[in-house]
Amino acid sequence: MHTDAIHCADGASATSLAGSTPRCAWAKAPSAARFNGRYAMTVCALDGGSVSTTTVGLELTVTAxxxxxxxxxxxxxxxxxxxxxxxxxxxxxxLAHRRGARIASICTGAFALAQAGLLDGRRATTHWAHADALADEHPRVLVDANALYIDEGEVLTSAGLDLCLYLVGRDHGQDVAIQRARHMITPLHRAGGQAQFIPVGVGGEATSWPRSPLGRAATCIVRSPSRTLPDRV
Known part of the structure; x- marks a missing residue:
């Protein structure tokens, strides 16, 4: 059985926390009994106890x-x-990384990995709205703002929840990941990168966007659809 520890920091995103658990929830899902025993999950916090979230009125109680x-x-x-x-x-x-554990982040969880030095010299991603901040605060991290998730071996980062099903496929094969995706009513892989989620202002003009190559390419797409895209995005 594969053991997952989900570290819940204060000010947690309830969305990404909830999204990181479905791959582990098979042991408690009667409709997915054939997947039982593949994962054991523990949600933990610094000292346990109450953990605030970014959702107004929602607070978590964590025992581990x-x-x-x-x-x-x-x-x-x-x-x-x-x-x-x-x-x-x-x-x-x-310490977990040094002893060989796989470390993964969802959305702004990448900032914790970067602060720990685990992303130095590695390609990494986060939600597009935070990509410039990650690059500015951690210049040794090779931020790819367009990627939905990046697998750097034992360190993985993601913009959203796509990484969770990817890990299922990596651990147990694509057939198992496909079955899990069907159970969750979600695509196994989303086509394209984060560029497709860029907000567009009124009249076809791009809204304010980070200074990254992704932002420049997106502005090019919105304002001049026929223009040749940059060689590297």
């Missing part, structure tokens, strides 16, 4: 502490309100 990272096969860091992560949490991520 950072000790859950000690023997997890995969550590997942969902999105959270951007800011410095607690030093103990960063050290726990480093």
């Amino acid at each position: 502490t950072l000790d859950a990272l000690d023997d997890a096969d995969t550590v997942i860091v969902p999105g959270f309100r951007r800011g410095p992560a607690p030093p103990r949490a960063l050290e726990a991520l480093r």
Whole structure:
């Protein structure tokens, strides 16, 4: 059985936290009994207890502490309100990585991985709205704002929830991932990258967009559809 520890930081994104659990929920889903026993999941926080979220009026009660990272096969860091992560949490991520655990992030969870130094010299992604901030705050990270997710071996980052089904396929094969996608009523892979989700203003003009190559390419698409795209995006 594969063990996942999902680290829930204060100011957690309830959406990415909830989205990181379906791959582990088979053990509790009667309609997916044939998948039982593939994953064991623990949601943990710094010292356990109450954890705030970005959803007004929603607070989580977490029973497990950072000790859950000690023997997890995969550590997942969902999105959270951007800011410095607690030093103990960063050290726990480093220790988990050093002993060989797979470390993955969803959305702004990439900032915690970057603060821990786990993304230095690696390609990484995050939600497009935060890509410039990740690049500015962590210049040693090779930010690819267009990617939906990036697999760098034992360190993986994602813009959204696509990574979760990808990990199922990596762990148990595509047939299992396809079955899980059907159960979740979601595509196994979304075509294209994050450029398709760029907001467009009134009259076909692009709204304010980050200074990344993705932003420049998107502006090119919106304002001059016939123009040749840059060689590299």
